[in-house]
Every structure is written in C-alpha cells, then in structure tokens.
Amino acid sequence: MFELPELPYAANALEPVISARTMAFHHGKHHAGYVRALNALITAPARAQMRLEEIISEAAAAKETKLLNNAAQCWNHSFFWTSMATGPAQPSSALKIAIDAAFGDIAALSERFSQAGVGHFGSGWVWLATDRSGALEVIATHDAANLLASKDMTPLLVCDLWEHAYYLDHQNSRAGFLDAWFGALPDWAFASAQFEAASSGATGWRHPPPVQ
Ligand SMILES: [Fe+2]
Structure with a gap:
C-alpha cells in the first residue's frame, strides 16, 4: 500500500501563494483521498509491491480508468509538492x-x-x-x-x-x-x-x- 507522503515543508511555508488552509484541504483531504482510493484498488497480491510508475503503466495498458486516474493523481500531487520550495533558487x-x-x-x-x-x-x-x-x-x-x-x-x-x-x-x-x-x-x-x-x-x- 501507498502512504500519503509528508510535505517537505510546513503547511504554511508556501504562503501567501498557497495558504495553510488550502494545504490542509489539498494535501490532507484531496491527495489523501486519492491515496485511499488507490490502495482500495490495488488489493491484488501481484500489485502490492509494484512501484507507482508500474501501476500507472499497467492501468493505462489495461484501460483500468479508475485505477489509472487515482494512481496518476497520487503521482502528480507528490511531484507537485516536491517541485516547490520555500527558499530562493536559480536554475542551473x-x-x-x-x-x-x-x-x-x-x-x-x-x-x-x-x-x-x-x-x-x-x-x-x-x-x-x-x-x-x-x-x-x-x-x-x-x-x-x-x-x-x-x-x-x-x-x-x-x-x-x-x-x-x-x-x-x-x-x-x-x-x-x-x-x-x-x-x-x-x-x-x-x-x-x-x-x-x-x-x-x-x-x-x-x-x-x-x-x-
Ligand atoms: Fe490537486
């Protein structure tokens, strides 16, 4: 099963662009809901150890839309949190x-x-x-x-x-x-x-x- 990844910063760290209140709903409710739905859909033992990327690929090939949507939303949200930061940085x-x-x-x-x-x-x-x-x-x-x-x-x-x-x-x-x-x-x-x-x-x- 997959866990809801912890945010890599405090919930209020991205204010004022993204408030702690938005974060509480977005991470704590929406993303958590996708993780819950994903876990409910991957009960088959063959899928229990699969990486999320493999599940997405398999669901797409098999046209398992509900699994594909929830798995992809888990991937997208985790990537979204990871691709934001609180400090200044410049591209290489x-x-x-x-x-x-x-x-x-x-x-x-x-x-x-x-x-x-x-x-x-x-x-x-x-x-x-x-x-x-x-x-x-x-x-x-x-x-x-x-x-x-x-x-x-x-x-x-x-x-x-x-x-x-x-x-x-x-x-x-x-x-x-x-x-x-x-x-x-x-x-x-x-x-x-x-x-x-x-x-x-x-x-x-x-x-x-x-x-x-
Ligand atoms: Fe979202």
Whole structure:
C-alpha cells in the first residue's frame, strides 16, 4: 500500500501563494483521498509491491480508468509538492541556457506557463518538461493525465490547475495563481536536477515506493 507522503515543508511555508488552509484541504483531504482510493484498488497480491510508475503503466495498458486516474493523481500531487520550495533558487546554468533557447528568458517562460494554464479548459496540470535532447516545452494535460506515457519527456516542474489548488486563496483567478506561483514557488534546484537526469539518460524523480 501507498502512504500519503509528508510535505517537505510546513503547511504554511508556501504562503501567501498557497495558504495553510488550502494545504490542509489539498494535501490532507484531496491527495489523501486519492491515496485511499488507490490502495482500495490495488488489493491484488501481484500489485502490492509494484512501484507507482508500474501501476500507472499497467492501468493505462489495461484501460483500468479508475485505477489509472487515482494512481496518476497520487503521482502528480507528490511531484507537485516536491517541485516547490520555500527558499530562493536559480536554475542551473545548463537549464538557464535551455530556457533561453526555448523561450527567450525566464520571464517569457513564466508568461508561456501562465498562458498554457489559463488557456487550459477544465481541470488538469501544466508542466515544464524536457526531451532527451534538452529541448524544453510547456505542456498542459487534462484531469489526471501526466507525462509518464511519453517516454521521451521528463517533467521539471508542475502546477496543479484543479480549482481545489487555488480557489480558497485566489478564487476564480487562475491567472493570478499561476503568476504568483511561477514567481515564488518553483524549486529550481529540483528542476535543474531533473534536467540533468534527463540529459544524462537517468530516470529522475520517482514516487516513493509502497510500504507494507
Ligand atoms: Fe490537486
């Protein structure tokens, strides 16, 4: 079974962009609910020891939609918490060069990221990702979908576009949330490590394994 991962910072650490109250609902209720639903769906002994990435792949191949959605939402939320930080950080020089090549500069990337999130209809996620050649892209995915099905793409950052991520703090202003989020919360040290992993053919971040 999977456990709800602990947040890597205090619940109020991401204020004012993400309040402790939002965090209490988002991590303590929404994410916890996905973990509970996932555990209820992986009772088969053959799946008890599987990594979450393998479960997602198997559920996608078998078209087990309920399992796929809950497993992917667990993966996405854990990656989301991990890709945010409280302290200042800058992209590595290699990542900075890739950002400049793809978007012009980091301000232009911020604008692209916000536009992709605002223009995305309904719930989902907006990702900064790289392919194996180091070319960056901003990609929005619907509902629980992520980039695991695309073996060539490695995510560097993600922001949650579901209303539960921002409604208490920013009401209906997804644009306000995304602008504030990109300006304050990306963990550039983590994003740079993901970029480095993708460039060297390594796996990068994986979800914490199941526990007994
Ligand atoms: Fe969420």
